[in-house]
Each structure stands twice: as structure tokens, then as C-alpha cells.
Amino acid sequence: MKYVGRPIPRFEDDAILSGRAQYVDDIELPGMLYAGFVRSPYAHAKVLRVDLTDVARQRGVVAVFGPREMGFAPGGKVRYQGEAVAMVVASDRYLLYDTLEKAVVEYEPLPAVLDVFEALKPGAPLVDEGLGTNVAHETVYEGGDVEKAMKEAEVMLEGRFTIQRIIPAAMEPRGVVASYDGDVLTVWSSTQVPFDIRKEVAKALDLPLTKVRVIQPFVGSAFGSKLLVYPEEIWVSKAAYLLKRPVKWIATRSEDFKATTHGRALTLEYKVGATRDGRVLAIEGVVYADAGAYYWGEGLADTAARMLPGPYDIRHGRIKAVSVLTNKTPLSAYRGAGRPEATLFIERIMDRLADELGLDRVEVRRRNLIRQLPYTNVFGMTYDTGDYLETFERGLERLGYRQLRSWAEEEFKKGRLIGVGLSVYVEITTFGYETAILRAERDGTFTLYTALTPHGQGVATALAQVVADELEVSIESVKVVWGDTALVPDGIGTMGSRSITAGGSAAILAARRLKDELAKATEKLLGCKPEYSSGEFKCGGKSASVRDVVKAVYRREAEAQLTVEAIYHADATYPFGVHVAVVEVDPETGFVKPLLYKSYDDVGFVVNPLLAAGQAMGGALQGIGQALYEEAIYDEAGNLVTANLAFYYVPTAAESPKYEVYFAERPHPSRHLTGTKGIGEAATIASTPAVVSAVEDALRRIKPGVRIEKTPVTPEDVWHMLR
Amino acid sequence: MRISLRVNGVLYEVDVEPRRLLVHVLRELGFTSVRVGCDTATCGACTVLMNGRPVKSCNVLAVQADGAEIYTIEHNDEVMSRLKESFKRNHAAQCGYCTSGMLLTSYHLVKRGVKSEVEIVEGISGVLCRCTGYQNVVKAVKEAAGL
Secondary structure: OOOOOOOOOOOHHHHHHHHHOEEEEEOOOOOOOEEEEEEEOOOOOOOOOEEOOHHOOOOOOOEEEOOHHHOHHHHHHHHOOOOEEEEEEOHHOOOOOOOOOEEEEEEEEEEOOOOOHHHHOOOOOOOOOHHOOOOEEEEEEOOOOOOHHHHHHHHEEEEEEEEEOOOOOOOOOOOOEEEEEOOEEEEEEEEEOHHHHHHHHHHHHOOOOOHHEOOOOOEOOOOOOOOOHHHHHHHHHHHHHHHHOOEEEEEHHHHHHHOEEEEEEEEEEEEEEEEOOOOOOEEEEEEEEEOOOOOOOOOOOHHHHHHOHHHHHHHOEEEEEEEEEOHHHHHHHHOOOHHHHHHHHHHHHHHHHHHHOOOOOOOOHHHEEEEOOEEEEOOOOOOOOHHHHEEEHHHEEEEOOOHHHHHHHOOOOOOOOOEEEEEEOOOOOOOOOEEEEEEEEEOOEEEEEEOOOOOOOHHHHHHHHHHHHOOOOOOHHEEEEOOOOOOOOOOOOOOOHHHHHHHHHHHHHHHHHHHHHHHHHHHHHHHHOOOOOOOOOOOOHHHHEEHHHHHHHHOOOOOOOOEEEEEEEOOOOOEEEEEEEEEOOOOHHHHEEEEEEEEEEEEEEOOHHHOOOOHHHHHHHHHHHHHOOOOOEOOOOOOOOOOOOOOOOOOOOOOOOEEEEEOOOOOOOOOOOOOOOOOOOOOOOHHHHHHHHHHHHHOOOOOOOOHHHEEOOOOHHHHHOOO | OOOEEOOOOOEEEOOOOOOEEEEHHHHHHHOOOOOOOOOOOOOOOOOOEEOOOOEEEEEEEEHOOOOOOEEOOOOOHHHHHHHHHHHHHHHOOOOOHHHHHHHHHHHHHHHHHOHEEEEEEEHOOOOOOOOOOOOOHHHHHHHHOOO
16 A cells, blocks of 8 residues: 555645635625524524514615525524524625614513423423423433342442533534526535535425535534534525525624534433442443434434443443433534543543542453453444454553653642543444545546545545555545535535545445446457556556546547446444543642643554544544533523633633544454544544543542532632632 | 725725724635634634734724735745645644634744744634644644744
8 A cells, every 4th residue: 555554744735725725605606695694582482573674675685584484483483592583685794784683573582491400390391392391302222131230239339420512613603605597506505414405405495406506615624513404504595596696694603603503411310330349230321412492413312322331341231311402502413422422421430430449540441341342232332343451551551641640649749730531432433325436537647526525634635545545546646526416426424433434435446446447448458358557457468558548438449437436335333542631730720731632542544644643633622622611601591601702712722732642553444445443533532531530630639539520620610629 | 995905915905884894805805815713803713914913804994904014824925835834744724714814823923933832832822723733733833933
């Protein structure tokens, strides 16, 4: 292999660094109109009247749409602050924002329910009356014999751990441009799912798929917050279709914080039974999701429940996953989507078990780690490959865990309060199908069209590496194109750490098929069965380059498909790793500064260590943000009080630790063609528990027995714990 | 109001409403590398150099910039080109949305003769990046600054 495994800088950077990378707000079309939404200031209210007559008369206003035209406020009510009730389309953005304030909306406020446990009480206000309950979804996952195992247990732990609501805060707010030329409706969106948007827009406007084209321009990150089809994508498309003029909507930051899904917001109530020597026998409990006003984020509590046993051999379990509606922004995926929560829960439980038994935190893990892979966990998830115990031991050594602990002890003698934390994880990545189309060009170069939807990861570069290796050609001769439903029939997109495993394997499959096609044509040309090597077909002392063959096909001297399509089905695979965090606590202010973050991951083969490390570092900082700083806070009336970046603390360079990223020297590949397992979310999954554990470790030097049972661990929390 | 701006060495004369923000005027002139990421002057994606100093152009009225010399990342002098190469080599950009702000802030640091990593970290902490975890940005700036 020539390119796979090498730290190749990204091709994507050329457009970004030139300043010409086009994000959705950079698209300006002749005659463009600008859309904005009148949004509810109330968390829960009946919408009695929407009067847009005055708005429609304002300078620059082209069209207004109320609940009847667009289906705003279904059931005649709004369910969360920021839910749209009207849409205004104007000729200029400044005029648009002037007029939005002039809409007359009469509300009858209703009692809002903002807490999961309040929402579950009889007589609680109902977010969705039609449902008759605030429970949107409930499933029990069960395996083994919990009752029996609990009876045999010598140690019992009971508790609750709460994970806050996170605002994904992609640096680019969401936005949509739609344009209808009388024939085709073209939609550009800051999204992860152009193919889904195409289907939903076509359905909403009753158009065939051929009349809807969705383009994903450069996207200023997403972290799962752009993987649903949002109502704005439908509304803006509809407005452009009706008005026959291009329409653009770009969310303001505060609008985005309310109208883009939030993440995490899970609580676990648990009971764990273990032996006196630290073996966990059974786990039982409930995972509650604060699902928000609409149940859009299906399966978050469920993934957390099913992955709760983590990398540990726990043979008996029963976890109920309950998703509860509240009057808040709908909950959906955020980098990891269920796995970070499961990992934080089980890692906290392991730390607690170690404390109860007076065992070392490493030792308790060692005793519980799964010994033999593949392994089907108690809730039916089959972990595919790995050697957890060996990777754990090698990881601890490579990360210098023990040395860091003794260093922290030494520093404490000098007056510094430093904590060292550790976490182990297994996570699930990859699902569904992915499509690749590969075309041989006349000059001997290749264009790969992928249905993946990268938005910062460097997927195009990694795909070029994979294809160049498979075709044995230079990487410069492979151009990767993404983000256009007109170029690829269907696909899923970049999410769930699946891109290279699913889309890369599809690309390899396409490259193999293209070689077969070209070989067929060459056989006709040369009159013998050729061997392919490094861009050349050879047999019987004769040879033909890819370029010769392509030209021959165009001259009708031979026949071959010069464009091939491959659809690859990629089911789940399971990365594993061990991470270590070092933090320093200021006992005066309670502020926690992450000093060092080290990761050791077995994610199968690594296509590009430069880009993979980028995922690990950025992912870690997001998990650190969750551990220490970030929280979507609502007041009692349901106002989002952290509605912009001034009040919602995304970590800056000053809070960022130093990172050391390691990948297993002897990785355990997945069974997919790339052998990869995915690196997009691993560090987000592992970092929160490692950091929380590190904070607890630091605090215990002066306050033995403190236990952290929620995130974020704010300076205020730390300050109180030390008093 | 009629104002003039010199952007990357080229003189523009534009008629703007007094309330219009510099970031919007620059974007309308085609400098879309100047990006909007928030509405509270927190994220730094709209950072430009105005008369040699980094400013958040969402926090400047276009009329306040009358007569000013503005640089965006299209100002490809030797330092900017060096920074861009270093950003690419060190994988300092991911989604790219904050990159213009990072580049211009870093450009100012390098021009000013930044001496240490601490100064770089402090210098770029006014630009939010959600993707990289910052280490590669710091590394890229260090290399470009010859540290």
C-alpha cells in the first residue's frame, strides 16, 4: 500500500485556505430573497392568532406565510421556545429583521414542563396531548437472570448520574438556499443528509425525485446536529417553489441554538450487584432522555442502554430506556449519540465500585474486561474484534498512566492540586449502505463521486488514498466529489464514524469493478487476458495504459463501462481504547484546567494518522467541554438562558489541554474492505469520563470521599465540594 | 453614506446605510471568506485586519471603517502564504469555518513577532474552533513564526 497509513495533508484545505470554499451563506443568486421566522418566546403556549397584515405592507417584504400555509405550530400550539409560527420573505436581510418584529402573534401561555421527572408525574402538563402521556418511547432491554444475580451479589451500589443538555454549536449556524427554475428545484443546505432532504422535499411538494436536487456545499461542522431533515429545509424549499425566486435562510446564532437539536440530556438510575473481589454480576436501571418537544432523536436512550455494559463482561442486565417529552428544543444526535453517555455511566460505576472495595481503578477494570472477542453483550450487541485486556495494558503503559499518577502526588507536595483520570470504552460505529461512483477520465485520471457528506473530517482525502492504492495510481490523479444528489443516486452520509468504513469500502469495491471493466476492454484491444499493475494492463508482451483503454472505448475499438457504481453494506463494528486525562484544580475559584489528554485507540486500520489525530484531539475537547463547561440552561419559564456563545461556554484555546494521540501498534481490523472501525467519535466518548475521574482524583487529595454524579462539573460545583 | 475601503490593496467606494456592519459590507463585496458565526462578537470567525490590527468585523460599523486599510485571508503576502502552508501541513483546519479568523489572528501574531506558545494560545483564544482542539493551530502558528 502506498498512501493508506500515511499522514497526508488534506486536499480540502486548498479551497478553505484560499478563502473560496463556498458555505451556504456564500451562495448569492440573482433575485435572491431572504427568509426569516417569527419564533415563539414561550416554551408552551396556544397560538390564538397570527396577524401578518402589517408585516406584509412593510418595505421590502415579498411574502408572508402563516401557520395555515406552512403548517407551523401543529395542533395550534408551540411546544418550545424558538418554535416557528410565521415566515417572512423580504428583499434584504436588514429589512427582514426590521419586519419580523412587527408580526402580531397572540399566545395563551400554558404551563411548561421542563424536567423529565416532573414530566412523568401524573397530572403533568402534556407536551403532546394526542399522545396522552409525556413518554414518547419506552423499551426494556434484558438479558440473563438479573434477580438471581442480584441475590448472589456481595456488594450493591445504587445511584443516579445526570448528564446535562449540550448545544452542539457547530461554528456555522444552519442555513438553506432554494431555487426553482420552473423545472428543477435546487436546494443547498448546511446538512449531513442531502439524500434525505431530497426525499422529504420531493414528498412535501409532491415532486418526483428527478425534479429535486440537493447540494451540500462546504459545511461548517455539524457533530450530528445536522443529520435530521429540518422543517426549515422544507419551508424554504416550499417558499422558493411557490415564489419562483431563490430564497435564503441563515439562522442567527441565538436562533440556531434554539432551532437546532440539542444533545446528551440523559439520566441513569442504576443498581449494580458485584462480588467482593470486584466482578460486576448484574446491572439494572432506567435511562431517561430529556427528549424535548418532539421525539426526533430516536434511539438515544436506547443506544445508551444497550451499550451500558461497555467493555465489561456483565452477564445479567435489565435497562429500561425511556424518552420523555419536555418543552425544550428537540433532542437528537450529538457526537457519539448514546455511546458517550453509556461510557460515562459505566465508567463512573467502575470508579465507584473501586472506591467501595478499596480497589485500584485499573484493577477493577482489569477484573471485568471482556476476555474473548467476538462477544455478545447482555443486550445483544456483538463486539466484533479486539483484545481488550492486552490493549488496555499496553495503552496504560504507552500513556504513562502510573508515572502521571506519581507525578501528580509529587506536585501535590509542592502545593498543586492535580488529578489523573482514566477511562476505557468500547463503542459502536457504522451502519447501513453507502454508494460510490468511479469514473475513468480520458487523461487517465479518476473521479470518485461519494454519497458521504464530509464537513471537516478530511474524508475526501482519505477516500483518495484508498482509491489511489486500489488502482495503484498517484493520489493526485484521483479527484473526490461529494455533496450532490445529482451525481450519486442515494446514500446516507457522514455520521456515526462510518465514513471511511462504509464509503471507503464502497470506493474500493467501485475501483475493483472499474479495473474489471477496463480489463475486459483491454482483452479486446490486446487479444490476451491482461494483468493490471500501476495504471497499466499487460499481457503477451503488449501493454495499454488506463488512458489508452479509455480512449479506445470512446473510439469504439473496445467496450467497457467507464463509470461504475458500487453500493456497499457496512454493518456495525466496535472500536476500543483507553484514555487518560490530567487536570489541575484551583481550590480558590473551583476552576478546572485540563493540562494533558492522552489517547490510545484500537480503531482498526488507520488510513490517515494526521486526520485521525485531528478527530481524536477535537473530539476530546468536545468531551472536555461536556465534562467541565457546557450546559444548555433553561429557566423556570422555559427560556433558554444560554442562547448564544457569550453564555454558552465552548472551550477556547486557553482551556484546551495538550494532546498526545496514539493508535494501537497491532490494531484489530473490522471485517470491512478498509479494515477501519472509525475514529470520529472515540475521543468524545472517552474524554468526559476520563476528565470527571481526574477532577474527582484531584479533589480527593484534600477532600476524601467526594463523588461526582453529574456533568458538567462547574467551578461552582468544585468550590462547593471543597467546602 | 459614501465610504471608501481599501481591501487587500484595492480601493472600493460603497454607499452604505449607517447601521450596516462591516462584515456584511465585506461579504457583499465578495469577501465571503469573512464569516459570521455568532451575533455577540464571541466567535471571531469574522476577524479581519483593520489598519494592521485584528478586529471582529461584526462589531464594527462599515462607516467606522471609512478610509481604513482592510486585510482578509486573500491578502497573500509572504507571511500569509507561509501561514497557509503551515496550516495545511499541520492539519490546522477541519470544517474551515473559523479558519479565516484563525489565519488573520495568527498573521497579526507572526507580524508582531510572537515569542512563545503561551502568547499564541492567548492570541488565538478570541477565535472559537469547535473541530480541532486547537493544538494543530498552535503548532501551525509556531512553525510559521519560526518558534
